[in-house]
Amino acid sequence: MASDPFKAIQNDLTGERGNIAGHLDRTRALRTALRRYDLDVIWTHVAPHYPGREGTATKRNYLSALKDFIAWARDNGQHIAAPDDNFGRDFMTYLYTKHDGRPTTITTRLSQARTFYKVLRRLGAIGTNLDPFSILERPTFVPGDRRDYYDTDEIERLIAHADTEDRALVLLGAQAGLATGQIVSLHWNHVQLTRGELRVQGRLVHTSDEVLNALRAYAATRGVGDLFSSTEQVFAFEHPNALRSRLYRLCKAANVDYRAWRALRHHAGLRLYRLTNDAELVRRELGLSTVQLTQPYQRKIREEQQGAPTR
Numbered sequence: 001m002a003s004d005p006f007k008a009i010q011n012d013l014t015g016e017r018g019n020i021a022g023h024l025d026r027t028r029a030l031r032t033a034l035r036r037y038d039l040d041v042i043w044t045h046v047a048p049h050y051p052g053r054e055g056t057a058t059k060r061n062y063l064s065a066l067k068d069f070i071a072w073a074r075d076n077g078q079h080i081a082a083p084d085d086n087f088g089r090d091f092m093t094y095l096y097t098k099h100d101g102r103p104t105t106i107t108t109r110l111s112q113a114r115t116f117y118k119v120l121r122r123l124g125a126i127g128t129n130l131d132p133f134s135i136l137e138r139p140t141f142v143p144g145d146r147r148d149y150y151d152t153d154e155i156e157r158l159i160a161h162a163d164t165e166d167r168a169l170v171l172l173g174a175q176a177g178l179a180t181g182q183i184v185s186l187h188w189n190h191v192q193l194t195r196g197e198l199r200v201q202g203r204l205v206h207t208s209d210e211v212l213n214a215l216r217a218y219a220a221t222r223g224v225g226d227l228f229s230s231t232e233q234v235f236a237f238e239h240p241n242a243l244r245s246r247l248y249r250l251c252k253a254a255n256v257d258y259r260a261w262r263a264l265r266h267h268a269g270l271r272l273y274r275l276t277n278d279a280e281l282v283r284r285e286l287g288l289s290t291v292q293l294t295q296p297y298q299r300k301i302r303e304e305q306q307g308a309p310t311r
Contacts, residue, residue: 026045026123027123027124027125029041029045030042030045030046030120030123030125031081031125033045034080034081034120034125035079035080035081037070037071037073037074037080039066039067039070042066042070043063043066045123045125046066046116046119046120046123047059047062047063049119049122049123050062050115050119061112062112062115065108065109065112065113065116066112066116068109069091069109069112069113069116072091072094074239074240075180075181075184075240076090076094076179076180076181076240077180077239077240077241077243077244077261078090081120081125081126083130083132086260087132088132088133088134090262091110091113091132091133092106092110093293095109095110096289096290096292096293097288097289097290097293098289110133113133114131114133117130117131117132117133147262147263147266147296147300148259148260148262148263148266149259149263149266149267149270149300150174150256150259150263150264150267151267152267154254154256154257155170155174155264155267157254157255157256158170158250158251158254158256159171160254161250161253161254162250164214164217164218164221165218165221165235166246166250167214167217167218168211168214168215168217168218169183169235169243169246169247170250170264171208171210171211171214172186172211172215173261173264173265173267173268174264174267174268174271175207175208175210175211175268175271176198176205176207176211176268177205177265177268177269177272177285177286178200178205178265179261179262179265180240180243180244180261180262181240182200182201183234183235183237183240183243183261184233184235184237184238184239184240184243185201185233186200186233186234186235187231187232187233187234188219188222188224188231188232188233188234189231190234191215191219191234193212193215193216193219196209196212198211198215200287201287203287205285206285218234240261243261244260244261247261247264265286266296266297268286269282269286269294269297270297270300270301272285272286273294273297273298273301274301279291279294279295279298282294282297
């Protein structure tokens with residue numbers, strides 16, 4: 001019996017529509033996982049497109065790199081599928097900090113991140129032209145070379161418009177130099193107000209009287225102090241994104257141009273370098289792994305002394 005050619009065409013079209021629908025479902029699931037920083041789901045989608053067979057050292061290395069990359073993006077409030085202009089530079093700076101400037105390791109990790117975005121483009125999860133690392137191909141790039149800062153007048157305006165909690169937040173960034181992840185993970189048992197001590201990730205951070213007084217005032221509103229300690233978070237942020245949103249609202253209220261939280265931390269580094277002219281001390285106080293990462297502060301001060309426009 002002769003087959004019906006129209007029936008065959010209809011079956012082909014039905015199958016094709018099913019394939020398209022399945023692809024769209026997988027793409028949507030991957031995009032959702034990217035927004036949620038869901039490593040397990042992301043790896044399920046991208047693993048088949050990486051080199052190496054399942055269970056091999058090559059595959060495990062890619063998984064390890066992806067785990068580290070996603071954790072960095074999550075802890076710093078970076079949007080994987082919609083990176084900002086500084087995304088590539090910030091990741092490179094992170095690699096220099098974590099791996100003590102070791103070029104082989106940094107190059108490998110950067111290559112693995114590039115591969116991740118190549119796979120995302122192939123799967124349609126991001127735009128075909130999206131490459132947050134393209135800027136790093138420029139030979140003049142130096143990690144940390146381009147930094148944003150809040151200047152002193154802006155810090156004063158932020159504090160003037162801040163409530164008790166926001167004042168403590170701004171000063172922890174602008175004077176103590178805490179990063180977003182450190183703010184979010186800070187607990188009251190890390191703060192010894194009587195002794196004037198603040199411990200962040202196991203290291204002692206030296207704080208000014210202004211920072212300590214701001215923390216004491218905020219602690220009083222929470223019913224916390226050295227006599228009534230607590231293991232709760234100092235600030236009720238579940239994610240660095242919430243901290244950035246808080247800073248954005250404060251900037252808007254104070255009529256200050258918003259810049260990322262790291263601009264507060266850079267203000268702290270620059271301020272401390274001006275006060276001490278000691279790169280090693282700045283490195284220790286900010287918890288940096290190498291003195292190299294203090295060089296942008298030195299360059300900025302030289303620019304200011306030479307009368308160059310600064311920010």
